[in-house]
Amino acid sequence: MIATHWPQLGVLSNDNLIPAVERLVHATAKNPAIKYPQIGQSFHKFPSYLRRAAIVFATGQVSSYITRYRDWQSGHSRNRRDAQPPTLNADSGCYPALYKGQCFKLHGFEQVEIKVFTGTDWVWITMPIVSKRERHLVATNQMKSPSLIVNDRNCHLSVPFECHPEKVKGSGLVVAVDLGINTTATVSVVSRDGTVIHPEFIHPGRYIDFRDQRLRSVSKRAKKTMGKGGRLGKGFCKNTYRKCRNINQQIRHLVSKRITMIAQAYSADAIVFEDLKGWKPKGGKKRSNLKQRFHGWLKSLIVELTPRKWAEWGGKTVTVIAAYTSKLAYDGSGLVKRDKQNYALATFSSGKKYNCDLNGSYNIAARGWQKLDSRKDYEKRRA
Structure with missing residues (x-):
């Protein structure tokens, strides 16, 4: 959808691009007639922060594709005469941050509640924390919003930490x-x-x-x-x-x-x-x-x-x-x-x-x- 409307969306700034895309997919009282209602129908009660994160990610994918395609057309990125044009990959892994209290609730470091979409509604599920590393043991480290990484085999939480360690005094x-x-x-x-x-x-x-x-x-x-x-x-x-x-x-x-x-x-x-x-x-x-x-x-x-x-x-x-x-x-x-x-x-x-x-x-x-x-x-x- 973003690729279809890129001639109009590509010239907008970042602050204006997200509202422009939302006017195409998100129905409101002031904007009831949207062009793509199937997105809201597929994801009932889609949280706004997840929707905007998906828009930013999709915009980046389309922008990268357009740039690479123009380079291919001009011949700058063709190493061979039979080089194929780049393709737009829609399945490239979008893992937005989960906000505390709205998307996840951490119970110590043993269990975590995650808000997920079951196909009809958004519900809380409780998952055990099977393994973890040592960054949470440092008192000066500050935990940031995690991301839920999902692949074909399993899923796990990727938890970033902002580290401000104290310098080691040294023992000689x-x-x-x-x-x-x-x-x-x-x-x-x-x-x-x-x-x-x-x-x-x-x-x-x-x-x-x-x-x-x-x-x-x-x-x-x-x-x-x-x-x-x-x-x-x-x-x-x-x-x-x-x-x-x-x-x-x-x-x-x-x-x-x-x-x-x-x-x-x-x-x-x-x-x-x-x-x-x-x-x-x-x-x-x-x-x-x-x-x-x-x-x-x-x-x-x-x-x-x-x-x-x-x-x-x-x-x-x-x-x-x-x-x-x-x-x-x-x-x-x-x-x-x-x-x-x-x-x-x-x-x-x-x-x-x-x-x-x-x-x-x-x-x-x-x-x-x-x-x-x-x-x-x-x-x-x-x-």
């Missing part, structure tokens, strides 16, 4: 994280004088095996499809790759959550990561799977998500230079040698054997303390 400890291939994340809680309070290896091996098993099946299917030569079609094994991406998302959430929990438990001054931006993997020996394993390295995903979660608790994250964090011994004895049979094992110049990832996390912690102290000195000089 940092959480240093070494991101590796053999072990997803090696975490060390280190004090200012170098005392290691808590080392931990985080490696969700079950999910990594699930992902690698699916990726191995792709290579087998590719060999059967191509044979000795040929090319793979567009979208080959796209569902398998989609599942692998989802598994990677699950792994990064698990690892980042555990790192944040460790930092929270020890009231860490900061979480320290290596700065690996722009780092590109190098292939190993011939017929080695090292390059393939590097492609499954989730360094960027974990570093991207962990600061967001830690910032909600009032903590800060710093990055340090990654050069020689694993090549140098944490005790200052010089370069280390990697074991050819077990690359995760390092041998110091003194003959001492140690886990290479733990050694790297200790060096990251030392550089983290150096960076934090230099920041404090700079702030003092400015003050």
Whole structure:
């Protein structure tokens, strides 16, 4: 309907567009003869705030479609001569906010009442809250109006929070994280004088095996499809790759959550990561799977998500230079040698054997303390 009347509606401002659309679909005492009465007949007693939210969403969809169609007509968005014109997708998911007292009533964090349309009337239904996260536990967080997300499988409430956390006071400890291939994340809680309070290896091996098993099946299917030569079609094994991406998302959430929990438990001054931006993997020996394993390295995903979660608790994250964090011994004895049979094992110049990832996390912690102290000195000089 909005697309049909777009020549008249598209030139209006946002303040004038919603009333103009309502005059077409909503009957009132001053406007009894509307052009599209079937909308009011299908949704009896349609709440005004939901109707206006639907109008704003539909207007955005039509405006986007018109813009893309004009670009296609002018040739700016045509990558090929046979490029098809864009289509208007009406089913793209509109989830308006539910206002407190009018659309939902929260009973603690165990049950919630939601006002829904049964086909004939709007009624209240009570639903249990099966699972929830930790944002409601922070006293300074302010809950906003949720949205009811509905898909083919289930429905859930998406509840945004406005976070104003208090800064972590700090207990003289940092959480240093070494991101590796053999072990997803090696975490060390280190004090200012170098005392290691808590080392931990985080490696969700079950999910990594699930992902690698699916990726191995792709290579087998590719060999059967191509044979000795040929090319793979567009979208080959796209569902398998989609599942692998989802598994990677699950792994990064698990690892980042555990790192944040460790930092929270020890009231860490900061979480320290290596700065690996722009780092590109190098292939190993011939017929080695090292390059393939590097492609499954989730360094960027974990570093991207962990600061967001830690910032909600009032903590800060710093990055340090990654050069020689694993090549140098944490005790200052010089370069280390990697074991050819077990690359995760390092041998110091003194003959001492140690886990290479733990050694790297200790060096990251030392550089983290150096960076934090230099920041404090700079702030003092400015003050």
